[in-house]
Amino acid sequence: MNNPANPEIGDSVVAAGIRTNVLDRGDGFPVVLVHGSGPGVSAWANWRTVMPVLAASRRVIAPDMLGFGFTDRPAAANYTMDAWLSQLLGLLDTLDVPQADLVGNSFGGALSLALAIRHPERVRRLVLMGSAGVEFELTPALDAIWGYEPSFESMRRIMDYFAYDRTLVTDELARLRYEASIQPGFQESFSSMFPAPRQRWIAALASREEDIRALPHHTLIVHGLDDNVIPLSNSLKLAQWISRSQLHVFGRCGHWTQIEHAARFAQLVGNFLAEADSEMEK
Template sequence: MSASSSDNPEVAHAITASGILTNYHDLGSGPAVLLIHGSGPGVSAWANWRPVMPALAQQRRVLAPDMAGFGYSERPEAFAYGDAWVAQAVGLLDALDIERADLVGNSFGGGLALALAIRHPERVRRLVLMGSVGVPFELTAGLDAVWGYEPSFEAMRGLLDIFAFDRGLVNDELARLRYQASIRPGVQESFAAMFPAPRQRWVDALASPEEDIRRIPHETLIVHGREDRVIPLANAITLSTWIARSQLHVYGRCGHWTQIEHAARFARLVIDFLAEASPDEPLPLTSPPL
């Protein structure tokens, strides 16, 4: 899986991260920022982050892996999802000899970024959470539809309508591409194994304890779409209340795809946030007790 051996833009570099053969994108130079994608069917790091990676890579070294079971990373049989995703993200940093990185997590990836910051605070400089899970909430009809996806073009078209506020962004061509990605061999099997019904338990499993979130010392940017039908805006408000060093940015006329619906504005917001100087910003040295 090298960039030179494939014409598929979703396939980039390959490296073993915590025992998982991981497909990852590596663009730009400078301080590292790790992008963790969401959990929609047929998703990959490239599909999730393609509108913003070039802009971010002008200022940073951008790392965007396919998490285990998604995209073109390994999908081991009988794989225990959950904590292994956090271990994979840390393993990628280890494999690339990166001591500390900024984290940007989207939805499901926000929950993983939160958990990583709690368990390995010394590996994180700043944190960006976009449309994030990671706190308790009642399963929405939109998220239930995403995790309960059964492959068909019509089902994928319906999901894209849920994701975006602007229906002009979700044409049949995009739906067809995402549908084809969702029916590659092994993809639906691994996806169905991640979030089987009843699905409220997976919302709960991705949540970190309130007391741990309140102890997060990192400067944190929380971003949410006001019209998000997948993850409630209340999540962002909760996170901004619990994380002391946080700021909240809400995009109006925006659904769950902030990085796509407002790509240029989102990229600028993140670049400016990561570039800010904060002389009293703490450097976590040790992980809290588990």
């Protein structure tokens, strides 16, 4: 059940020993939405425009990953690929989900890709949106985002990196995200995740080319043509390496595909996952 006073807070479940905040809506074949790594982010902030559409026909599970949102932040937590994958796998086990579709945004795309590689039987279909997960040169925008120091002005500048349409980046939105970023413990965990020099964290989130090429999953790859955070070349590379993939590029779109083109993105993802539903029914 969601908290009516704060839509960011859902159910509290233990996943691989981590008390995890998770939004769990709808019925049907499960899809797990894995958010990005911006300051003050939560599953709700990332996926609020997409969840209601997808939940009309399937079970939507959107967790706050370790170190983000309203999931616990143990003092001894290690913010590593292994820790995040353990949490995701533990979440599937706790919720009794033997297999799910995965939709990963940016950082969440890298985690989704790695989970599909390491545990292919737990993933039916894969959606990667503005995804990390391959090696690329650190962009100035990502360097600034990962290097965020809390202030309203800093958050306002960072928000400008995300959207092609700057009218979406209002002072109100920046204020909400800034206030989210300064809740107790939030900045402490965030600042410890990706300290400079930050190129190494891109490498830490990357999967090996040979492993990506071996993926058997049908994969939808989505990117904004004007993305300044994660380069379009990432998705072109993934489309070349994943044999059962399709690539959709949104024009006049930055890193916020799920917000800037919310209805089209939800329809695209919904149709892609519905194909697998039909195949299962045959």
